[in-house]
Amino acid sequence: MSASSPDFILEAVDIEKSFGATSVLRRADLRIARGEIHALLGGNGAGKSTLIRILCGLLRRDGGTLRVDGQEEASPNAIAVVFQELALLPHMTVAENIYLPHRHRGLERVRAAERREEARAALAQIDETLAREALDTPVAEIDLHQRQLVEIARALSSGARLLLLDEPTANLTFAESERLFSILRRLASRGIATLIVSHRMNEIRAVADVCTILRDGRTVVNRQPLTELSDAAIVEAMGQKGAMRAETAHAAIRATAGTTVSIEGPGLSVTLPPGSVLGLAGAPGGPSRLIDTLIGANTDLHWRIAMDGALRHFAVPAEAVRQGVGYVSGDRAEKGLLVTLPILDNVVAAARIAGRRWFAGRREARVTQDALERLAIKAGSIDDSPLTLSGGTQQKLLLARWLERIPRLLVLEEPTRGVDIGTKREIYAIIRDMAARGAVVVWWSTEFSELTEICDRIVAFDLRGTVSGVIEAGNISEVALARATGMAA
Ligand SMILES: Nc1ncnc2c1ncn2[C@@H]1O[C@H](COP(=O)(O)OP(=O)(O)OP(=O)(O)O)[C@@H](O)[C@H]1O
Ligand SMILES: [Mg+2]
Incomplete structure (x- = not known):
């Protein structure tokens, strides 16, 4: 031997x-x-x-x-x-x-x-x-x-x-x-x-x-x-189910209820009805300034956000959360994972900030279990530290935070970083479902294949971080994105 x-x-x-x-x-x-x-x-x-x-x-x-x-x-x-x-x-x-x-x-x-x-x-x-x-x-x-x-x-x-x-x-x-x-x-x-x-x-x-x-x-x-x-x-x-390549660029989702979000800034003016999935493509510099404004992390005066026609200014992230803005970052270590708190607290964090007092005790445990099941999160116990989870599983935990009550505006910054192929498919389905139920989604990703699959409109930023174009559903392709972002090989 x-x-x-x-x-x-x-x-x-x-x-x-x-x-x-x-x-x-x-x-x-x-x-x-x-x-x-x-x-x-x-x-x-x-x-x-x-x-x-x-x-x-x-x-x-x-x-x-x-x-x-x-x-x-x-x-x-x-x-x-x-x-x-x-x-x-x-x-x-x-x-x-x-x-x-x-x-x-x-x-x-x-x-x-x-x-x-x-x-x-x-x-x-x-x-x-x-x-x-x-x-x-x-x-x-x-x-x-x-x-x-x-x-x-x-x-x-x-x-x-x-x-x-x-x-x-x-x-x-x-x-x-x-x-x-x-x-x-x-x-x-x-x-x-x-x-x-x-x-x-x-x-x-x-x-x-x-x-x-x-x-x-x-x-x-x-x-x-x-x-x-x-x-x-x-x-x-790998033991995963699910079709490999889904349909490309899906038709825009028409949701009957929800909030219309408008974004205005240098080179860009878009109105996103409920159910829209707006992609952001390009090196992180440009998209991140817009994203920070959307989530109240750092207001860039160049960007203006309106919800149902009313101008919104989020001075701090908690205010954005209370106004129904959800956020998942792929930079889990820096932005989102509460490493000193158990899995349960990580899942219910957003609901607590939104101030729902009835959301307590046994109910929190049940909501957490449901979210873990839905995302096939392998965890010993909801009382364990999130650090006992594998990298991709930690990423899923951040998304679990927004399943219970669908945000009006869901801001995603590489939400599937490190997530395995089968679970990515599952996440795309979950996000589409949220859109169908009225959420507006803004999604930045470095994976063009991901953007072409899930977005109905994409804003491209060039290498200097300025908006270089808006690509509408019929014209979305990986090649078009590579060109518009200056990332063509
Ligand atoms: N310190 C630890 N205590 C308890 N369980 C742990 C610890 N470290 C890892 N595990 C468990 O070991 C298993 C394998 O984890 P590992 O990080 O090797 O997975 P991986 O294949 O790298 O996954 P990923 O693709 O998500 O990075 C997971 O179920 C994880 O929860
Ligand atoms: Mg790993």
Whole structure:
């Protein structure tokens, strides 16, 4: 049983892991060959992040075998994880972040200039411009995509031959993801392997060679070339139902009751009758100013909002909530998840702010249970911390907040970030249902396929954050969006 091939940089066999009574990995297998780009797939809560934490030594396995280069005594630097919550020191420069983790060998003293040069060389392999222009810039001043590249450079300069990337594109724009993929391909051609997790099928197909699929902690597809698997077969292996590709751009929903919302600002004047689903497309800068105004987070005087013809100005978020404005952000850590409170409080938070006093006690528990069921949220108990939930499941929890009483205006900022394919479909259906019952929906997403599927009108913002056009139902397509946002490849 110890047959191991030196062609594999990593072999993980029969890996087991439990948290308390919950068994999360049940004899999971994963083998990664040198220089391959390997996708690790599975629904929310399947065990992907747990497996990655075990592979890089952050978490101890309960059972199973790990071999790196065919050896059980792994060399600590061969595998490097690039975290989603990035692990750089913000006040230190790019160069310092790359060379600081290196260990000193014996009495060897390396001069700072030499180390800086080593860091430059490592970064230049990945991005020459960044190496030339940002080497002495504090990490706090470069953007997220660039920080990711710095992390990769750091891993490589420590001798990593396998990179573990857990949903690396979740916070990237389309163009940034493309750049990351081309870097990964270049590294692959030099023998450096990547394990990548993503819930975006088109990305997986664009970048990965083979995949391993986890389902409830078990390996159900082991190292299969992606060309041999259809989307439907992948979704089925993950244990999810639902058609893969739904009808494109649906007809506008006509709701009989509800509020009409008008938005006016530089380059834009739209009236949204009840049931409208308005998409916002483009790099986050432009849409986020409008979104902040809609939810009372930060009033931008350029944008004016009216509900049923009456001008509204939300000085604080609570006021927006009381006026019937719902909000779900994909940036769950910063905007929305109450990490110190149990799951129940996270679900009923909005209703409490809206000031419904009768909404208490047993009723809260029931409403919470119903919401968890509707969104297929796997949780031990409604009294557990939301931090015990997988990433995509935390995202679903934010949406659960608005199910009980449908908002008049629902503002969504990448609400499906990290959510698995099957559940995304479910969320689209829930949002359509809310629209049919009178909600006005404003939806920003970096996934054009998502916008084309669910919106009946889309406002495009260009790279400078100004409105570049409004695309009406008949003309909505991914190509049209790429052009209007300046994100065409
Ligand atoms: N510290 C913990 N305590 C209890 N349960 C945990 C803990 N960490 C993870 N789990 C559970 O382990 C299971 C697997 O979680 P994991 O984060 O590995 O899933 P995942 O496949 O990465 O999902 P996602 O696609 O949503 O990121 C989940 O059911 C989760 O609730
Ligand atoms: Mg995860």
